[in-house]
Amino acid sequence: MSGPQSKPPRRVLLVGGTSEIGIALLHALDLGPDDEAILAGRDPRRLAAAGADLRCRVTTAPFDALDPATHTTLTARALADGPLDVAICAAGVLVAQDVLDAQPERAGELVQINLTAHVTLLLALAARMREQRRGTIVVLSSIAAVRPRRANFVYGAAKAGLDAFARGLADRLHGTGVSVLLVRPGFVTGRMTEGMAPAPLSSTPTQVAAAVAAALGRGPGSRTLWVPRRLAVLAAVMRLLPRPLWRRLPR
Template sequence: MRKVLIIGATSAIAAAIARLFAKDGDRVFLIARNEEHLKATADDIAVRGASVAGYRSLDVNALDEHRAVLEEAEGALGGIDLALIAHGTLPVQIDCERSPGLTAQELQTNAVSTIALLTRLAERMEERRSGRIAVITSVAGDRGRQSNYVYGAAKAAVDTFLEGLRQRLHKSGVGVTTVRPGFIDTPMTAGFRKGLLWAKPETAAKRIHAAIGKGTDVVYVPWFWGWIMLVIRFLPRSIFKRIKL
């Protein structure tokens, strides 16, 4: 029975993952901004088998509140074996291009708040010399593209931070899993035209849940995005700058 903390727990993917942990009978503590949605999610996973289904609201950009909320979660769970960070926003690229303030806000939410939480969690797990941290980033962080490079830059920052954190924590027995989803059909992507490359949150959740259980370092969701992004990463700049992605 694991002690699982999920931050950004009301997102479609995170809620689906929480249901899988509940089915395993794990102790689960949920953190997100909307308390009403949190309570509904906690009630749901309690019915589905979670041995503990606690929750606490938090605005992740309130960095000075992170320590107290993590301490509350740890107390409710009796420790933290696994922490999953899944919060984020998807900005409109053209709006960011016209507003330095909006760009800074999106970088704060999608990168700085995550890195701040990781710093707190890593300190705790390194001291105990056990545990696993998993973070949902995005394939957008693999290479900057004109359609979403503000979002991609934030995810790339988190990816690089996780790479260094993984190396640092390895000697302490703490694992780090980077989750890179492609197109997932969630409320956050409701305005996008869907096609063959899109997956449902439940499908993504199963792959993420399995990867965490196996201790995978980096997982693409669905699997074929690993091959797609391999091609995109290795396109020569002379070609890449001329195509629309």
């Protein structure tokens, strides 16, 4: 129960409510029994299982990136019971480039999930969060946004679009009280990267979550967060590599 000295209850929305990084972030935020986590996703049972170890109140809400009607209802649902402190957008898919080469319709679907759905959902959420004049939107971009790699360029293109959208949204929201925290992890070991050899400067969902929670703890204000921080240096080098060399990279 909240006492006179305790913090006001927090409400946090996790879009992609079964995401390993997202769930790790909810743990890192140390939500207590007075706080609420809304897990949004496709399967209520898997959402409930994902949130089973959280100490806060957990509710679930339907969200399918491929069904824009759910984006509108999710926005209304997330704001219905009070202001939203943090909205985390962690829905995403990674599909091997050779699969996408053979099935272009899956490539279109990947772009819808990783980019288009974020555009429709975040514009709707941002409009409502502006009315409450506070709150932070956390967007999971990627090192893949920096430069399209031959081995992963559809995912990279979608993340580059998302990254640009998040930076534009942050500027659009400047001065409204609503912030955007743009997170750029490198390779994160977990379900999404299962079976892949870790890339240099890889991290775990727990490490990404700890860095994001620390950034949120620094208070309002839009910012960009590389995880780990040294990845910013690697990204600068990546941008400078001549294209004939860049296209020879095996992964």
